[in-house]
Amino acid sequence: MAALPFELAPAIAALPFVSFLIALLVGAFAPRLLPKGGAIPGILATAGSLVLSVWAAVAVWNHPDGMYHDSITWVAGVGDAAFDLQFGILLDPLSTMMLVIVSLVAVLVHVFSLGYMNDEGETGLPRYYAGLGLFTASMLSFVFASNLLMAFMFFELVGLCSWLLIGFWFREPGPPSAAKKAFLVTRFGDYFFLVGVVGVFATFGTTAFVGSESFPILADQVLAGEGASVTTFLGLDPQAWFSVLGLLILGGVIGKSAQFPLHTWLPDAMEGPTPVSALIHAATMVAAGVYLVARIYGFYALLPQVMALIALVGGFTALFAATMGVVKREIKQVLAYSTISQYGYMMLGLGAGGYVAATFHLMTHAFFKALLFLGAGSVIIAMHHNENMWDMGGLKEKMPVTYYAFLSGSLALAGIVPFSGFWSKDEVLYEALVHGLESPILLAAYAMGLLAVFFTGFYTFRMVFLTFHGKPRTDTARDPHAVGWNVKVPLVVLGTLAAVAGLVNMVPVAEVTGIHLEFLHDWLDAGPEALTAHHYADLIPYASGEIGSPLLTVLLSAGVSLGLALSGAGAAWLLYDVPEPIRHTDRLGRVKTVLFNNYYQDEFQVWLANGVTLPLARVADKFDQGVIDGVVNGVSSVSLFSGGRIKRIQTGVVSNYAFLLTMGLVVLLVFIGVTGGWF
């Protein structure tokens, strides 16, 4: 008999599902009975999930095993090649932490939606809240899934919900096509994932995450030369075959977490309502990919090549997306690229062996990016749904609550001490550095991640200054729409978290002072043996290096990244914190004018901004818009085009069919005959 909070664990996902059913059924048959278009049931359900999640987390902490695992067999295996399919719940420190994050952000987004959707007189609210409820239920189920197949199914369902919600404003031209693109691009990755799941089943006969029969453990035993052998394919040795499996699963991760080159859907997904962006495209669904890697970290840690690839993809995505954030006009576009970039950091952390660091960044990012999106939503309400930053300015005085919350999130995003993002990003970079000193690939990834810090600081504060500082540039900005309590409360809660959440794992401070401050590390180390942080640390295939002494390395790493973040922010301050900021992106040909007229105080920083940063950002942006997007669109148009050619053989004339049929038969006869040696 398990403890009560564990018994109630299914309700964590079931409650939002009930709210989905309520919104759907009552909304369809008796819309008048539905309070606030379904918001109230949604808030109650997600709040219930939050309470239960916290309770489960406490229970996990107090439990002797540090976890709870239960499953039911869904399809029993039959015959020789038997395997069972199971549905199960796995509660351990990692999953309960994620449950708390998801349900917390979900509650706040539901509250915020009251202001963003209800007060703005949107129609179709039951559909909106039904989508949110189904999404939350699927995401929570994904988080506590106990095996890869179950995880895959809910992984697909969150993608489906994302599709429904991005396309919420289906009457406009943009959202439906954005929804379709998001769905298809992530699905493209998911099919690799599906093949990977199938491969894991075929190889290990199980996809369980935990237990002595789980596939990471089996893989470990096989590679260590002990325990049962497994089936491998393609004539590969186990190490190589496991790497293939790891890469296939990584396909799903890259699609869902919007990593290069499957990131193109995320900026388009900003067509959806802003609370949806905050919940799905910043804090939770996009995190699913990274979470999945963390979930089966015991498997990836065995595969050094795959780890290195993850780190490289992460580092590159972090830099690439950050440079593109520099040139965007719309506030949500900046945030979208920033999200891609930050998930790049998480991948970098995971690939570099920083399990705790990446999880830490996952947590802090969920808070500060949800905050930034909701803050942007608040600005958008104020601006009557105009998202162009060049039409804003001077909103600081008009909406102080939003401003200070947004500032807190921006400081966290830019990585300014002591806001949460600093601690987690610093830890990611530190892990990449110490392992990179012994591995050139990781060092390259680290370098890209480090460079991205500068761009992050730059675009973040460019956004802040353009939006809130200076003089209002339009009439709307001079007289913004007021926002209500339901917008402010979530902002305040998340603003506080963005400021302080980093304090749970202050590694540099701990190193310097010797005080034990690594609470998150302890938390993630509390689970069952095979899922703990130090178990993963043992498996990591990297050696650690240091510069001088450990203390010096820590301080150097923190100092460099902080310095870069500050200089990026400073460059933005110089260029954009003026009453009438100029579109520097449009003036590249007239660098001299700009130099002489406005910014002679600090030629170097301006040169850095205008001569290096912006051109680089523009090139990256062009590359993304032209090449990557072009390839994605190209693949689909090539498919359609070749489909259009292929179908032409169906001429409608039955004699031609008979001819093709006969020719097909003859070709088949000859081919099989030649291979079989009949002639």
Added chain:
Amino acid sequence: MAYQLPGWAALAPTLTFVAAALVLFLIDSIDPDSENRALLAGTATVGSLVAAGFAAWFLIAGTGEEPFTLYADSLVVDSMSLFFAFVFASVTAMVVVASYDYMRDHSYQGEYYALVMLAATGMTLMPAANSLAVVFISLELASLPSYALVAILKKNRGSVEAGLKYFLIGALSSSILAYGISLVYGVSGTLLLPEIASAVEIEGLTGVLGIGVLMILGGFAFKTASVPFHFWAPEAYEGAPAPISAFLSSASKAAGFAVAFRVFTVAFPVEAYVATIDWVLAVQILAVVTMTLGNFAAATQDTVKRMLAYSSVGHAGYALIALASLTGTGSDQFVLGGGMAHLLVYGFMNTGAFLFVALAEYWSVGRTFEDYNGLAKQAPFACAAMTLFMFNLAGLPVGAGFMSKYFLFAGAVGAGFWWLTAVGAINSALSLYYYSRVVKAMWIEEPTQEFAIESKPVGLYAAIAAAAVVTVLLLPGFGPVWAFAQDAAAALV
């Protein structure tokens, strides 16, 4: 104590269909101008439900665990033939229920239902055939009524053209099958499947036997609408009355696979043939080409029914994976079971999708994607069911379509044919594009026309609802399906 049923009683599903057909003939001959649609459709429905009931009963009671051979070994009843009998009977039941509304103003009601029953008789015998003679004749029994059914809208050019093409390609293909059978007989001297496996002397006659085997494969490829024997399929499915399209693309296709599974595993065991007559390789080629062509052509269609027709060709490619992944080792049972489970689930989801098209035709909605715009506002329930079918056909985990495809792919990977799975997965990714077009049209687009939906036909709604409910329920209930499919596969390998 227990009363032992005679051996022929194991053929109860088949006999039920024959009896239903005869009763329909009787009704029709007593009153040739009968307008009593309820009586005719009711008889056919009762017949197919009783047949499904018999099949389910026998399956659960374990009748087929020890294979019965009947009538000088020319028929065999085992868990595999019963499994497929259940598939055909369920599809037939849905089709006849839906036809009650679809054929409402049509003459030839009696003949229509009688022909459906006769075709179903042929289908239930196909997986039970243990002799190439019975294979050929039961295949013809399934085909001939289908030709007439496709062309039954005699004043509709599309229907007639579809019937013509189906018939001509069918006649050519069945002749190829007959010629193949004659060559196999020539080499082995027998028509009984197990004896072919033991009697064949490969020495010196490899080529003759090989041509025979591949021609038989061609005959089955026609029935399953596999490339290059598929050319009839897009037109026949598009032109036929939509319930008949459902019947052909679900039941008839499954029958083709059932008979192919039995003939190729029993008469031409992989181990003995792989070196000289590598029919597995041939099936692999067919599978890849069929998947790719079906999906690519479906992606560019303008009309929903034709899109479904091509998608049905694509699905034949997936099911061919079951045959293409045979190795003669322990993995065969798994992958064959995967194929059978997929055909069962496909029977429900694909029938449902075509019946939705039938509903749209009943309402005269029009046939292109644009014509479906905004339909969900008028008919939310039916559109929700259609959405479910579309997502299931694409393999999203909202119903059993995901599970069965997953097991099929898992079986192929387990047998070492990971590249077949990869091709299948890529094609599935593409298929989502065109399936989601339907969903988008129904739910997201604004209506471009006024729908004249006066009534919600009970029969069509009932059949669609049944298909939707079963498709969803088989997701949690996939365990028993899988167990039965594995039993059925175990009967062959």
Added chain:
Amino acid sequence: MTNQDRGSLLPGLAAVALFGVLAVVFVRASFGDPAGGFAGSEGVTASIGYAMFNIAHPDAIPSEGFLVAFLLIAVVLDAALDGAVLLARRDEGGEITTALRSDAAETDTTEERVATDGGTVDADSDDTQEGHN
């Protein structure tokens, strides 16, 4: 009737190719010695009769049983007849006229609309709603 019955001969090459493959294989095949006539004292016709009804007769020429096939053929012919009559019958205004009438160039005088909607409507029909093809 058709003015030009003969289509292009080019597709016929496929048949020639098929014959080539078949002939090569058949000529190279080496069949063993034939069984040398039928064993059994009953005549061929009588033996076929026994085979059709699965009657085990000691003197019959050996054959497999075809009882199932025989019964099935009965059903097949039944179905074929039913289908053929159904298709060939012409009904005008509810009156069923002679089947298989030879004046096939008739124009359809009935105004009765086709109840259901199978394939593509022909181009000159008055059905304006469905112009897509």
Added chain:
Amino acid sequence: MVPIEYYLLLSAAVFCIGVFGILTRKNALLFLMSVELLLNAANINLVAFSRFHGNLTGQTFSLFTLALAAAEVAIGIGIILVLYRNFADVDVTKATTMRW
């Protein structure tokens, strides 16, 4: 006794003549006649091999093939009739309202 290979070649020739007819003729009735050739090619094989193997299985089966050919023609004629009524022709290449 005539070697079995001769019968095989004969049947192959008949079969391919049938296929040739199907591929090059447009008249639906000729199409049907060609199908008859195809089935009878199979019958030649069946009867010849029946003699070769010394059992009657092939001969008996060839009778069933004949019956099936009759059934197929019955349906075929029906379809050709409705084809003629709709397209005013028995040219199989005329019915092309559905394609691609």
